[in-house]
Amino acid sequence: MLIGIDDTDSPEGMCTTYLGAVLARRLIREHMRVREARLLRLNPNVTYKTRGNAAIALDVGGNADRAFEIACTTVEELADFSCANTNPGVVVVEHRPDPSFYWRAVRDFCEIDDAVKILDAAGARYHGYKNRRGLIGATAAVASELPDPTFELLAYRKPNLWGSMRTVDKKSLFAAQDATFPHTWDTVDKKNDVVVCVPHTPDPVLFGIRGESPSWVMLARSMIQSEKPAIEQIWITNQGTDAHLLDGTIGTLKEGLSYRVRGVAASAPGTGVGGHVSFFFRDGDHTVRCMAYEPTKGFRNIVRMLVEGDEVIAVGSYKKGSVNLEKVKVISLSNAITTRPPVCSACNKRMTSDGKNKGFKCRTCGAHTRTPEVHEVPRYLELGWYEVPPTARRHLAKPLCRGERKS
Secondary structure, eight states: OOOEEEEBTTTEEEEEEEEEEEHHHHHTTTTOEEEEEEEEEEOEEEEEESSSSSSEEEESSSSSHHHHHHHHHHHHHOOTTTTTTTTOEEEESSSSSOTHHHHHHHHHOOOOOHHHHHHHHTEEEEEEEETOOOHHHHHHTTOOOOOSOEEEEEEHHHHHHGGGGOOOOOEEEEEEEEHHTTTEEESSTTTHHHHHHHSSSSSSSSEEEEEEHHHHHHHHTTTOBBSSSEEEEEEOOOOOOOOTTTOTTTTSSOOOOOEEEEEEEEEEEEEGGGGGGEEEEEEEEEEEEEEEEEGGGGGGHHHTTTTOOEEEEEEEETTOOOOOOOEEEEOOOOOOOEEEEOBBBTTOOOOOHHHHHHHOTTTTTTTTEEEEEEEEOOOOOSSSSEEEOOOOOSSSSOOOOGGGGGG
């Protein structure tokens, strides 16, 4: 059977993956076989998500009625029902539903009624709590397919430590990344000297190591020094895969969806209030604004190097009229030029403007010309992909270290 659970956490605590790890152990104690544990990230632009918009699925051999009972009991015991936005869903199916619902949940928006229709058609056991929104993620989880799987080892804290300062040795995290990158990623952000894999929220997670296989995340984990975890679980995931992206065109983008869009820069990038960088992006007669927000740090310097006419693939979520950049691919560069008043051929003095659209005039001898002095500016921007730093990367965004061959 497949057991799906979603929406058990809140900004104040709990974690659906922790609940799933606890459930897996309870099922094993009931002599059931847990064959696989899946962590699925869904559309990151859903407004009612609690934190990372994650759902989980367990592939289990055993009695479905008993497994459903244990799953519901675990949710009722551990989920944070005090939060208005926490609306858990529990699903048990004996056959995987059509994966199209999973892809819609990752790339678009789904309704509760859509999930219920799929569950009824599949003969599923299911229960939705409060407004039942968690049934969407739970259904997507059991319908999931992973053509490009990645893995995450999550270590969870002892319950008596939840909400307190985590004890994880920073040097050991940097050493683990040095030893295992690019087979693991986003443990730390070396350029900005920031730890990425240790959360700051009051939930059960101690740290998480993401990588391309169980053996690589286990190797990195073996190097980390920390407080003793209560339990650890390796999840197979859709993280770091760009599963949320659609191929789009400017003029047809829909609010809350994430895209790859090809076009040319239609303006020079500018820096606004708060350090956010933006430029306009054109494809034919249609234009959209691209944004690189302050948390993307040095990535903004790449964006600032673009000039009008550069051909680019922009990748990111379309929200409130802007593509919020996760990465860009520079395809071709246009010529960048600067102009200034020419030097008078008679006096060898630099001319000055003779007024708007009137050309240039020599103040010494009165000579006049409409032709400015043109200089081509050297371009130091190389063709290829550029990405936001690990501190600003979304769970689903594929890091460049995984290779462009999988784009």
